[in-house]
Amino acid sequence: MTDSVALFATCFNDTMWPDTPKATVQLLERLGVDVRFPERQTCCGQMFTNTGYADEAIPLVRNFVDTFGSYDAIVAPSGSCVGSVREQYETLAHRAGDPGLQRAVTELAPRVHELSEYLVDVLQVTDVGAYFPHRVTYHPTCHSLRMLRVGDRPLRLLRAVEGIDLVELPDAEECCGFGGTFAVKNSEVSVAMGTRKVDNVQSTHAEYVVASDNSCLAQIGGLLGRRGRTSGVGQGPVARPIHLAEVLAGTREDVR
Structure with a gap:
């Protein structure tokens, strides 16, 4: 380069x-x-x-x-x-x-x-040589989706990751409810929106929920964390939030 x-x-x-x-x-x-x-x-x-x-x-x-x-x-x-x-x-x-x-x-x-x-x-690459052997779902954040219009670029990158089990998130394009100060000034609405989001995340039985903004992952992760080790009968372990960069940076050597 x-x-x-x-x-x-x-x-x-x-x-x-x-x-x-x-x-x-x-x-x-x-x-x-x-x-x-x-x-x-x-x-x-x-x-x-x-x-x-x-x-x-x-x-x-x-x-x-x-x-x-x-x-x-x-x-x-x-x-x-x-x-x-x-x-x-x-x-x-x-x-x-x-x-x-x-x-x-x-x-x-x-x-x-x-x-x-x-x-x-x-760089014109989608396969970045990543390895992430986990069940994953992807949340498209509002700013990346609506302001930047990144479209399916993150999904194209995730689909090329070796070992990944990528599952679709229901109502993926709905806001998680964070919105910066919105979550502070309108906390009840924010929590209601976030709760709907994490319900959908948990319905996928994913080990990880991936996003391109840690602000949204803070919202989602916080609400998931309140659910404890499991979120209900038959729903399995609570998903962990992780940024797209951390998934793409992973390699086989990292899991040895």
Whole structure:
């Protein structure tokens, strides 16, 4: 690979789910990508933008542009954060009244990729040499599905994993109920939506539920965890949440 590629780990992953960005680097390096980690990176600003603090998000837009502007590609294991960069930054740059920032955002945003997009569209691979001998179901997260329109890219990657037993999730495209601050401000609705999601997850008898955003996996995993070791007669063990990157990073050597 000759392109310069940077990992955008995202603050949520860096703080709570560090195994996901580590798996992303492991996977990309296995595919021949020389991955850099710019240490100036921080939050994308989505938490401010989504809660009405647009002005407070603008410095984070500037930092993102300054940090990643020199790279040919920026890869993140988060449809939510990539969606923020590609869908919200233009509005924020316009709000700042800075033509230079607007030009920088317009030029940079198309180079920011969610992991499955980068693998399938840029590297043009679906079989990444992964091995994961488990029963798995996949939850498509709202931002990746509706903002980025990743379509079936994650499923194409999962179907190519050796040893996997991939089962369809009923009503897969329904929201899990997280939605960032939505889960805090509308907790009863959020829990009701999440409960429906985990009921569907458990109906598959999957060992793992996979998604491309750890924010959604936190919601699903939290609700699953409250069910204890089993979720009811005949439903078997509670599924464990795992990020797509961690499934794709697995190899036969890892299970020896």
